[in-house]
Amino acid sequence: MNIGTAAAEAGVSAKMIRHYEAIGLLRPAARRDNQYRDYAERDVHELRFIGRARRLGFSMDEIRTLLALWRDDARPSREVRRVAQAHLHDLETRIGEMQAMAGTLRELVDHCHGDARPECPILEGLGGAPKSATTPG
Amino acid sequence: MNIGTAAAEAGVSAKMIRHYEAIGLLRPAARRDNQYRDYAERDVHELRFIGRARRLGFSMDEIRTLLALWRDDARPSREVRRVAQAHLHDLETRIGEMQAMAGTLRELVDHCHGDARPECPILEGLGGAPKSATTPG
DNA sequence: GCTTGACCTTCCAACGGTGGGAAGGTGTAT
DNA sequence: ATACACCTTCCCACCGTTGGAAGGTCAAGC
Incomplete structure (x- = not known):
């Protein structure tokens, strides 16, 4: 799935997705042969998580922490x-x-x-x- | 009066005073022979106005407008x-x-x-x- | 084929408001 | 003389987001 589609599905702008990747909030996206970023459902899920957290006013740093906790199935x-x-x-x-x-x-x-x-x-x-x-x- | 004194009296940082001047919010301050900015009571008055407006959350643009109105004795x-x-x-x-x-x-x-x-x-x-x-x- | 338009890429800059700091000049007190 | 506090101009950083330039790529239509 292209970045535009992922952005639309997650409710985050494509610009922001690239930015999140650039600042290390997201792991670098998979790339197709044409260098286009390629997103799967689970990536969209993650983007949606970020979007919701932003909408609740969490800072990028807080989101970084929350994302790490979210990814860790054993977090307290x-x-x-x-x-x-x-x-x-x-x-x-x-x-x-x-x-x-x-x-x-x-x-x-x-x-x-x-x-x-x-x-x-x-x-x-x-x-x-x-x-x-x-x-x- | 030096910028530091004016800043302290008005409750605004010296840094900000220079910034306000740089963006044209304030008229360029008078200068002494040594190039130091020189402020009078009425300048401090103006700076205090800005400080209060900022503390009430007005944007720079709004403050620009308010300052103009404030200076105009005949404003409605x-x-x-x-x-x-x-x-x-x-x-x-x-x-x-x-x-x-x-x-x-x-x-x-x-x-x-x-x-x-x-x-x-x-x-x-x-x-x-x-x-x-x-x-x- | 060839064009059009929508998409993608990277990179650079801006916003608002504030602060940090470098590198240098000046004022004042001892 | 020397120390220290202040001033000057300059450029850079923050945060989160947006805009644009300049170029590559894809899918459609004719």
Whole structure:
């Protein structure tokens, strides 16, 4: 199966497949006489694994680890769980940070009239005084 | 004031200040005789603006727009609000996507025993069948 | 045959935002 | 004088992905 077909079946771009191979995430694909990469069902399976992991936000390094565990029939599920949980924690942290951003931003947006007048709490919030001390009385 | 001092006061790295200048986000800084960049209070003010906007997740392009509006005393607050709201929407979308990721991941993690046994719903979830059709009965 | 178009190959560069570091000049304190 | 902290410009790296150039190959149609 050509790289394009494998890509379509796995839900990953051909470009990315070559990239994954280049960075050593995947073993070099088999080649036909014409140098075309040749993929079998099990390769597609692996690519699909990568695609799903990416879609869950795992980093390439994490995926590298997960792939190794996946290939090892005797891995302890403990190790897989550890990787996944670490990433989940990471995700939750980032979500929290973004929610804080969004909260602050929403507050600013909510206080802005959004009309033709120049007064704008958003810009004031961004450019305002750094410390609450030197506010003139 | 030297770039390091300005950086410290504004909460932005000196490296970044030079970068912002290089990409045209900031007007070229004044130079002393020794070629050192020289910053005044109002420059620091501007840098602080950028730093805050970055911390709220605005892109460089959005900040470029916001800076222009900020400098224009006659801008309609409507325009500022539009930019901020668009970014807020963007943030919320991304938060939603990450929450979806986290939700799926948590489900997988919760179903994994996480012990010495190799059975692992996490890997099964990542590598499992793509379509519900060809499941052998 | 010969052309067209879709596919494949490798290689190189870009994005956004930040940081690291080299190689050299300058300021200041002792 | 010497040490050290700071400044300058420059180029490179990260991450994951995409785009394109320049060329080879295959399958179709006429």
